[in-house]
Amino acid sequence: MSRWCGLLWWLTALPSLPLALPLAILTRRSALRLAPAAGPRRGVAGADLPGEPLRLLLIGESTVVGVGASCLQHALVGRLAQALAARHGRPVEWRACGETGITVTQAGERLLPQVLDERIDLALLAFGVNDTAALTSTRRWQSSLVLMADELTARGVQVAFCGVPPLQYFSALPWLLRRLLGARAGLLDACLRQVAERSGVDYYPLRLRFSAAYLALDGFHPSSLGYRVWAQSLTAELSLPPTPVPALAAL
Template identity: 40%
Template sequence: MLAREFAFWSAFPWVLPQALYVRRTAPRFAPAGGPIHGDIPGERPLRLLGIGDSIIAGVGVKELPHALVGQTAQHLAAQLGRGVCWQTLGLSGATSEEVRAQLLPKWPDSPVDLIVVSVGVNDLTGLYTGPRWRRSLHALLRDLSARAPEAVIGVAGIPPFHAFPLLPEPLRALFGYRAESFDRIARVVVAEDPRRVYLPMRFSPDPAMFSDDGYHPSEAGYSGFGAAMAEALADACRRRGSA
């Protein structure tokens, strides 16, 4: 891991002009609209909470039911034959530390059975070191478990930056390399607790999977993402006998 840290920081000055240009010119899409909670009718409803960055906020689609948490709820209800009550706590651009500081205080009063977490992209682009990313993710997941001790926590992996249409080369390749390092760290942190499940972000570089900003998922991208997250959470519920 130290070798990967050294390689990234050695190469980063060469792509810094590209990074600054992308930051200055990239489209800025608003979070999805609509209510931050919803209900999928059914028996013995599960309570699902999504917390994290722009993926939870639904950037890239118009309405939250079409974003990750809403789609996860739809697929989860279909897979388990149960109702799902879902809610989002999302903040576009948030790092894992900002999620802890700004979103955890908004934790709902009602119990939570399942948690979907999306963080890491802004830690990466915010130039967190690997050790800082590890500490921050560990602290966030620890705090989530403290608030919902019985909840299954599904953690989305770091997306493959090398597939992002927005990013030019060689910035795309270097951030793709960095994303792999952050993803490895996340896997290890998630594996520390059996209540957590990890969902790797693997998808083909199909433009249809991206919104018009070339960075966030499209409605089709969120649907596939939600189906995979629902499957991971449903499997975890079955293993625990809570399905």
């Protein structure tokens, strides 16, 4: 099904490519480029709370490293860790492992090896914008997601996918690119949901209003407010791994 949907997208997009390609080059050259959020890429939220900490990993593209926010505490990973700690009354040890411009295939080669030896309870995978822009094939997109999810679940990690952001609402993009890339992002998101269902992995759509207040100055990434709203929606929906039961002291 995804293959035929991909072919349909190409048939729809082909007549627009002579205009869309130079427009994409111009947009890329003129785009405002924001740096990743400041601060260490590891931390603990709710350090004063009792209990075994939840070990949280976010791995993915620029949203994982907080592009659009001033610091990681105000980005998705920091806001999510704080909200989860408050909601569940336990510490959350978090790590952000991401890279601006990276695709899911590249992340499997460059980012995943950095975290495989760590103790992780829950891993959120956030990809899609760069694969949309790179016109990654649906087959490659799905196979790379499966490989990454399988590597983590084989090590006892609970894996969840964040939905692909809807590029049709990115104000930095001209109308034609919003239309073409928005449709492409929707296709990859549908493929992502298929992977999640087949792999028994949770999928969480991106519930965020893409108005000016929720977008950073570049019109492409979430603002600090956008990250906070995104984190709140994830906190309300996330299914967490069971809390470890403390071992009974020997009699």
